[in-house]
Amino acid sequence: xxxxxxxxxxxxxxxxxxxxIVVINFFLLRLAPGDMADVMAGQSGSASPxxxxxxxxxxxTDQPLAVQFAHYASRLAHLDLGYSFxxxxxxxxxxxxxVLASAALMLSSLALALTxxxxxxxxxxxxxxxGIDMLLxxxxxxxxxxxxxxxxxxxxxxxxxxxxxxxxxxxxTLGIEQSGLSAFTDVIxxxxxxxxxxxxYYVAIYARLTRSSVLEVNRLxxxxxxxxxxxxxxxIVFRHILPNALLSIVTMTALQFGALFSGSIAIETVFAWxxxxxxxxxxxxxxxxxxxxxxxxxxxxxVLIVNLLTDLLYARLDPRIEVxx
Amino acid sequence: MSSLTGAFRRTRRGAILQRxxxxxxxxxxxxxxxxxxxxxxxxxxxxxxxxAMVAAPFQWPGxxxxxxxxxxxxxxxxxxxxxxxxxxxxxxxxEAGIAAAVFGLIVGAVSGYFGGWIDDVLMRLAEVFxxxxxLLFTIVVVIVLQPSINSIVAGIAxxxxxxxxxxxxxxxxxLRHAEFVQASIVIGMRPWRIVLxxxxxxxxxxxxxxxxxxxxxxILTEAVLxxxxxxxxxxxxxxxxxxxxxxxxxSAWYMTAIPGAAIFFTVxxxxxxxxxxxxxxxxxxxxxx
Numbered sequence: 089x090x091x092x093x094x095x096x097x098x099x100x101x102x103x104x105x106x107x108x109i110v111v112i113n114f115f116l117l118r119l120a121p122g123d124m125a126d127v128m129a130g131q132s133g134s135a136s137p138x139x140x141x142x143x144x145x146x147x148x149t150d151q152p153l154a155v156q157f158a159h160y161a162s163r164l165a166h167l168d169l170g171y172s173f174x175x176x177x178x179x180x181x182x183x184x185x186x187v188l189a190s191a192a193l194m195l196s197s198l199a200l201a202l203t204x205x206x207x208x209x210x211x212x213x214x215x216x217x218x219g220i221d222m223l224l225x226x227x228x229x230x231x232x233x234x235x236x237x238x239x240x241x242x243x244x245x246x247x248x249x250x251x252x253x254x255x256x257x258x259x260x261t262l263g264i265e266q267s268g269l270s271a272f273t274d275v276i277x278x279x280x281x282x283x284x285x286x287x288x289y290y291v292a293i294y295a296r297l298t299r300s301s302v303l304e305v306n307r308l309x310x311x312x313x314x315x316x317x318x319x320x321x322x323x324i325v326f327r328h329i330l331p332n333a334l335l336s337i338v339t340m341t342a343l344q345f346g347a348l349f350s351g352s353i354a355i356e357t358v359f360a361w362x363x364x365x366x367x368x369x370x371x372x373x374x375x376x377x378x379x380x381x382x383x384x385x386x387x388x389x390x391v392l393i394v395n396l397l398t399d400l401l402y403a404r405l406d407p408r409i410e411v412x413x
Numbered sequence: 414m415s416s417l418t419g420a421f422r423r424t425r426r427g428a429i430l431q432r433x434x435x436x437x438x439x440x441x442x443x444x445x446x447x448x449x450x451x452x453x454x455x456x457x458x459x460x461x462x463x464x465a466m467v468a469a470p471f472q473w474p475g476x477x478x479x480x481x482x483x484x485x486x487x488x489x490x491x492x493x494x495x496x497x498x499x500x501x502x503x504x505x506x507x508e509a510g511i512a513a514a515v516f517g518l519i520v521g522a523v524s525g526y527f528g529g530w531i532d533d534v535l536m537r538l539a540e541v542f543x544x545x546x547x548l549l550f551t552i553v554v555v556i557v558l559q560p561s562i563n564s565i566v567a568g569i570a571x572x573x574x575x576x577x578x579x580x581x582x583x584x585x586x587x588l589r590h591a592e593f594v595q596a597s598i599v600i601g602m603r604p605w606r607i608v609l610x611x612x613x614x615x616x617x618x619x620x621x622x623x624x625x626x627x628x629x630x631x632i633l634t635e636a637v638l639x640x641x642x643x644x645x646x647x648x649x650x651x652x653x654x655x656x657x658x659x660x661x662x663x664s665a666w667y668m669t670a671i672p673g674a675a676i677f678f679t680v681x682x683x684x685x686x687x688x689x690x691x692x693x694x695x696x697x698x699x700x701x702x
Contacts, residue, residue: 350548
């Protein structure tokens with residue numbers, strides 16, 4: 089199969105998944121009790137039935153479900169995610185405002201965790217001493233059992249309340265005008281605790297994954313051949329084992345992107361980090377369905393595209409894939 | 414005869430001794446879980462209403478012997494909340510773990526055994542649930558069904574069955590070509606009976622292991638949901654205790670630390686149990702860890 093046909097085939101697989109996600113989320117959310125009109129009317133103190141009806145007419149929620157869905161689908165086809173009446177802004181605009189903050193948090197933690205996790209996992213897998221392996225397994229088991237948001241709160245107690253070294257939340261120090269380098273270091277200072285928290289968790293995942301992946305590759309014939317011909321230990325690890333072991337780690341990372349975003353919802357709440365997770369939670373509590381649907385759609389689409397890109401990358405790195413498909 | 418059983422006994426004992434370091438995992442997990450179960454059962458005897466305001470607020474653990482873990486900002490007994498929370502966590506962990514495992518087992522067995530378009534449709538569906546951000550989708554399910562223990566169980570189960578389904582499907586694919594399954598086809602057994610009497614029982618052990626891991630994950634997810642204020646406000650759970658304690662984090666961090674430690678302890682117990690069961694049921698996988 090040629091590369092372009094493979095690409096087309098993979099894209100063709102994405103479309104139905106995206107459609108199913110849109111349909112499930114749209115109809116599920118319309119079943120939710122209470123709509124935005126209720127929430128808005130409740131906040132304004134009192135509301136007459138006429139006012140509620142007027143709000144619903146404005147939001148389009150007074151129409152039959154099928155009509156609403158048709159409207160939604162046709163707008164979505166033009167990449168219009170709708171309008172958030174809550175924020176009085178287009179949903180896409182709101183998402184774009186927050187996406188950078190989330191990405192900064194997730195990608196820096198991911199980069200740190202992949203580096204540390206791969207190193208730890210490789211050492212544990214290849215170490216002759218069983219103690220190191222046991223230690224890593226124990227640490228990653230403890231990591232898996234710890235509630236991430238709770239670690240965040242405890243980090244705040246230690247580093248913000250007791251030691252006073254780092255801010256406890258937000259993205260900028262309030263009340264001070266900053267620019268250039270000082271503004272940048274201010275953001276970094278605010279990032280340290282949430283990044284530390286997410287990194288601890290991801291390291292537990294990737295150390296374990298790398299360990300089993302390296303052990304698997306280590307048993308293969310070509311590694312034995314490399315040893316037999318007298319290749320140095322570092323050459324075996326860096327030229328033969330790691331490139332092959334990393335393939336499966338890359339796939340897992342892509343597959344877990346949705347899970348990573350889930351983790352950041354709790355962390356963004358704990359540290360009041362103005363990212364997509366916090367926006368999603370806000371959309372839930374205020375019943376801003378357009379916004380919630382938009383976030384669900386964009387984050388799912390993002391995972392789909394990341395997976396597509398890894399598949400393509402994978403097919404390039406490992407020629408056996410194309411033959412199989 | 415006697416020398417034969419002697420030799421058998423020696424090798425059996427040898428095998429068990431070899432497994433000892435891993436066997437510890439199973440025993441430690443069971444003991445820890447037992448402690449949580451005892452706590453959950455004692456909840457009703459210890460206090461009638463963990464939400465009742467019974468003492469002066471902001472008492473640190475150990476300050477008053479009558480309230481060993483202290484009181485929160487409303488003067489509620491933290492120990493009573495902790496025990497009541499154990500009950501909620503165990504119920505949710507167990508129900509969500511079993512629901513996800515049973516559904517995943519059925520989907521995986523059907524998908525792997527029948528293959529073809531059935532496999533395609535079911536696996537694409539599983540993919541959809543893995544692509545969506547699981548916590549956000551769980552939240553959506555919970556608000557649609559109204560916050561309660563049951564809706565939280567449903568929300569967690571809906572997002573965690575695909576893991577089991579994938580695992581079981583891989584096993585079922587392998588089993589489809591096993592001789593005893595081929596033999597059943599030849600003697601004219603109906604496909605559904607083959608799935609239920611041959612495929613499902615033989616894929617049960619990885620599913621059992623997964624149940625214990627999934628139960629741990631379910632407890633963590635429940636804690637996040639109730640921490641975010643998406644649980645039933647009339648039910649005390651460890652997550653809601655952390656959420657309430659968060660407001661007093663600066664002055665009284667023990668209110669947050671104690672329920673978090675309870676979550677950690679319980680999830681660790683379930684993961685240790687899962688690891689131990691894995692060694693017991695799938696000895697082949699031991700070296701892969």
